[in-house]
Amino acid sequence: MMRVTITLCSLLCLLSLSTAYPILKGRHNDTGSNPFSPHDPSDNVTGMPDRCTGEGFGAIMLDDRGVMHYFRGDSVWMGFQGPTQRINETFQGLTGPIDAAFRNHNHEHPLEHQRVYLFKGSQVWSYFEGKPVSGYPRPISEAFPGIPDDLDAAVECHKGECRTDSVLFFKGEKVYVYSPKEDPAVKQKTWTNLGPCTAGVRWMEKYFCFNGINFTRFDPVTGERLSPRPLDTRDYFVRCPGRGHAHTVRQNATLMSIKNRCSNRSFEAFSSDDNSKIYAFRE
Template identity: 25%
Template structure:
């Protein structure tokens, strides 16, 4: 095999050919290391200057002339930006299997032949003008999904303003197109919209036309004419939440069949601002590709189902139950409101608490018959608790193992099953000797099953309850990499990871060994935990485990990690 048989420009297609070459000859081991082998060969291939060739997508030639991406490089970059490949991928790191799977998934979403190849039909589809928001999110991993709903605005009255205009249209035309975009949605939702004069965070949806190729405040520069027309941010997004950005490198038009039609593009992006992901029902407004101007366009049934589910019309008719009785305004809506606390109880089920109510989760969804009143489930417990944890490590907790602690302010309740233990509630420092008196409340509590150590979070710091039954700290929350300070509560699941939930309806998966956040997090809490309508594949959570050896498994896992760390020294 000639080590120069594949150039960096031809790498994806050449690797596919090499794969088939290997498989025909049953070179199984060779094929498994082919991408790495290829990179080592091409990185050492001589150039005319004698310098090694660099195949990174951001590379430049020895003459410092800017590198123009090839078709294959642009193709991979597009798959990355749309969520089909991890953001760390590039020509040098993407594997054959990952590339083929990404292509097949893209083709399946858009009704193309699932060839796994970058064929003419796939190229044509990918070159169409579209929204820059990703197709493949954490929630829509299944094929054929209809609308995808995440968390909405806590209020049904939404404010908006145009903070920067395009040069293509008069201001009055832009205003009219945007108003008509809101009107397209308002005919099918209880939401009301008001234009205000502000430009800061007091405005819910800020609309901006941004210059292409330059940073405009979100690390997502536009690509100029063609392809990405605009992008928008979901309501729960911590930065730029609800904002809509248009690429001013496009030719924007109003009531015209030429250029990019501002009315329908704006209506699509505003759908994201309401909390909707892309739909793959062609003809729906939330389909990611722009179909051009249609003066007779009306909202598709799929879009109507999505917006009515999120904000209501009084008569829901979907297969997925909403959390709580929909006609009782006093019951919190977990699809749009952050909960107060979460815990895996001694019965193995996951319980979520909000206000006066609690819910039980089973197989990633709300169990039928819930929510119920906290006062009925746990007699003597107050509502609006701050945090809860059920302790399970017998080595640390001894006679307290299996008990559930609830926290509100400095008050602590301890339950055996559903019965309040005698002498409780107690002050925080009495229940856990050594807790500082200046700690006003515990906002989150999570036990590490393997060693029994328990983390108590409070006001941007955490305290550690050790195996010596001593309180240590405070330590900065920054010890948990990428975890924000607005934590609602935390829990550890059977996969050993800790899950931190924020008050803006996101959650983080965190390693208990390295304190680092897993790739692709944070994710919307509503998608995976409450099976809100539009969530595709919920986590299998909240169900009792039949594995009685789980604590022992955790010990073995911890010992294995320790041995590996020592070996690497």
Template identity: 40%
Template sequence: MRLLVKSLTLCLVLSQCFTAPSKHKEEHGKNDKEHGHDLHHDAKLDRCAGIEYDAVTANDEGVLYFFKGDHMFKGFHGKAEMSNKTFHELDDHHHLGHIDAAFRMQSDSPDHHHHQFFFLDNKVFSYNKHKLEEGYPKVISEVFPGIPNNLDAAVECPKPECPEDTAVFFKGNNIYHFDMKTKKVDEKEFKSMPNCTAAFRYMGHYYCLHEHQFSKFDPNTAEVHGKYPKMTRDYFMRCSHFGNKSVEDNIKREQCSRVHLDAITSDDDGNIYAFRGHHFLSRTGDQFHSDTIASAFKEVHGEVDSVFSHEGHFYIIKDDQVFVYKVGEPHTHLEGYPKPLKEVLGIEGPVDAAFVCSGHHIVHVIKGQKIYDVDLKATPPAPVKERTITTFKKIDTAMCGPKGVTVVIGNHYYNYQSVMTMLMGRIMPEQHKVSKDLFGCDH
């Protein structure tokens, strides 16, 4: 009899003896195996090897928690630890699977202020200062009516970034805006938005993680602006074998990377400066140099949208601001900058590319398929001509140098003799590789 009781107890604990796993769990298990991770208890997770995270949220101090299986990473460096070390009660519900989604609500309402919500299958857990609130876990429909089970991702959107304190939920192509006060749900389908496996808010910006990459998006419209996707580990992980490489390794990495460029420019002498993520690569003749943007342009703080050179100065465009540096060793940040993009160029952001051809004072600014000519000598500066680019739907960056106009898309570029040739041409010019033909990598 004792043997029978023990056997039945073991079966109930495992919860696999009589019930087949759900399709949702099977799919997650398949994904976990495909990524080569043993996710239970003794898992050896390496954040620098590239991980598709299940959920991301912040604590009360703004430190991000990255969840994978029953493990979590705290902040941008350090090893994985069991999630139940911080959120003890999650260990009592292993049969629910891994965390599907999570967010921390910043709200004026005392009911939700600084509460962390975790979603597992059809359950939601609410924590306040790492303690599970009384009565939880609850079914999702009880706390968030109209929100489906088995979510892909979730993120908070406090006022005034959203009209009201809102939780944004993701499942497949559907996005749900949940008003935390009225509990009204606005459901939309965004096929252009990547299917997020996790989402989070950091320093007022919103990020959707998908596979090993991320895209920055607008929480109200779900539109992605800028040059995305980008690699998650290059921005949100501090990895010794990425950040502390030798100078030669850093140069080789930037030369041979196939990740698209954020910006590129050429000065009057034909020297090239390319910007990607938090790094830049310069080429003077056959000599290459690579460093972080913060080391050479410390006022910029992170990735840039576009860069152009004019009369011995770099104009760096980031969001709706323009930074200007006098070229030298070191580059000198001009007093009074940054200034609004509207004030400097007379146009609104965001900007995809901008370039000036040597000996000219017209900066050509590309936004989508529009190109604007702005006279830098005019006061105040303003677009003097607007035209349409028909050859390309989306340009990552562009520059003008001794060989004419270079248009960069992904890891490829195209050369044109002039801006007019680029606009009037109907036949695509020869395609070249950025890594191989522009930066001399062997592939």
């Protein structure tokens, strides 16, 4: 039995290099960094804002390459760790602060699919592969009829998780569900239990509402809060010195051995999906 367990573990480690590991790195959303590596001091440039302060972010989005962007004032941070950059250095013709941002998901309209949209006041900008999309900036009322100006947050919702490919726009306690294929295209809701969202993002098929430096997970259809309590963004979404799961795991050998697929701990079950990826289950 021990030989079988070791063999399966070795096989799983080899397969992880070509199949399972892209869950972390294959779509650029990790920016190639090791999730257990310490904070890089070079990320903090003298005189530039630091993402690890308690101010939070005005907007968060994934771009068309799957890289997470965090906006605050005139600054943007790309990836879970990295230096501070000016928004106008990354997004031509745009300066901060940004009210809301999202990456569109709509396979039925290829010219809109994977475009990113950034909102400021009454205007919206659009970019694809780092370049401005022709015809933008435009008034929000033209690009997204029925959506108000001066938004607080926005997040795309995929078909199957919402009824159709949609966008959730937040302003105060109001949520505007923008679904161009439905009639009416905009439905207004009030999600008082969720509270205000200063930023929103869809990550790993889950939806997150940020309020300052804290965030909660929520149901994109009902607005139900799915987190038992607010969590700190610096422990989950950005890498900061002395914080986060990496810091906890280094202090906890038992937890490390559970998460380490190549430790001597046995697995409870193995399975594979339609794409031939192999999954191992432990606790």
